Amino acid sequence: MHARVPAMTPLSVTISRARLTYGGTLLFSDLTLELPAGRTTCLLGPSGVGKTTLLRILAGLAEPEPPTEVVTGDRQPLAGRIAYMAQQDLLLPWLTVLDNVLLGDRLRHRRPDPARVEQARALLDRVGLTGRERDRPAALSGGQKQRVALARTLMEDKPLVLMDEPFSALDAITRLRLQETAAETLAGRTVLMVTHDPLEALRIGDRLHVMTGRPAVMGPALEPSGPVPRRVDDPDLLAHQAELLRRLAE
Numbered sequence: 001m002h003a004r005v006p007a008m009t010p011l012s013v014t015i016s017r018a019r020l021t022y023g024g025t026l027l028f029s030d031l032t033l034e035l036p037a038g039r040t041t042c043l044l045g046p047s048g049v050g051k052t053t054l055l056r057i058l059a060g061l062a063e064p065e066p067p068t069e070v071v072t073g074d075r076q077p078l079a080g081r082i083a084y085m086a087q088q089d090l091l092l093p094w095l096t097v098l099d100n101v102l103l104g105d106r107l108r109h110r111r112p113d114p115a116r117v118e119q120a121r122a123l124l125d126r127v128g129l130t131g132r133e134r135d136r137p138a139a140l141s142g143g144q145k146q147r148v149a150l151a152r153t154l155m156e157d158k159p160l161v162l163m164d165e166p167f168s169a170l171d172a173i174t175r176l177r178l179q180e181t182a183a184e185t186l187a188g189r190t191v192l193m194v195t196h197d198p199l200e201a202l203r204i205g206d207r208l209h210v211m212t213g214r215p216a217v218m219g220p221a222l223e224p225s226g227p228v229p230r231r232v233d234d235p236d237l238l239a240h241q242a243e244l245l246r247r248l249a250e
């Protein structure tokens with residue numbers, strides 16, 4: 001059975017003229033990034049350039065400076081409409097795998113109804129963790145924990161999904177599989193994903209941006225054609241790979 005995240009109206013989000021200073025160092029100013037509705041945008045760039053910080057601003061976890069503005073397509077605030085998968089898996093060690101996936105429901109003081117439990121089980125199946133529902137996170141490998149965190153993110157019924165290197169702890173084959181799962185289950189969502197892997201970005205991104213420098217600037221969008229997930233031997237993907245590597249090396 002394929003678990004699909006329920007359909008919802010896609011939401012466009014733009015962060016414009018973003019500015020942030022940490023301890024006297026200007027990380028970026030006048031940084032603008034458009035996230036088209038229902039599309040996956042991938043953000044690449046060297047370590048420390050400020051990718052996570054930009055994600056955290058969108059998630060409401062970092063305070064930007066004026067004149068930063070976050071504008072949504074429906075002009076409603078973003079608060080409460082974001083699913084955020086952080087770099088660390090952030091699973092609660094005292095909860096089972098299944099209850100970690102259902103954490104959002106628990107936090108909203110809702111007893112998960114049987115349909116939600118079924119959806120959580122189906123998502124665990126999709127990420128290859130059937131049979132591990134009753135385990136605690138301590139019994140899982142790093143990659144398995146990351147898969148639970150992915151299932152939890154997919155379980156959240158939010159129009160904007162922020163993912164910070166979601167597949168970094170996975171072996172190459174699991175990584176390819178999970179990229180497919182994510183691309184399929186997140187279809188129709190507006191997604192911003194930070195990754196260090198150009199191939200990953202080219203497989204599942206509709207738009208790719210490279211962020212470089214200090215203060216950081218946002219490179220123009222690279223838009224590989226064709227539906228995602230793209231095959232690793234897709235000629236268009238390979239053609240874009242050279243351009244992406246060139247931008248990263250700049």
Ligand SMILES: Nc1ncnc2c1ncn2[C@@H]1O[C@H](COP(=O)(O)OP(=O)(O)OP(=O)(O)O)[C@@H](O)[C@H]1O
Nearest residue numbers: 022023027045046047048049050051052053054196
């Ligand atoms: N809370 C904070 N207080 C002070 N400095 C911070 C804070 N968070 C991040 N920084 C600094 O801001 C810069 C950007 O960090 P950020 O984590 O956004 O980079 P990144 O591009 O996501 O890096 P990586 O690819 O290594 O995850 C770094 O120099 C970091 O040390």
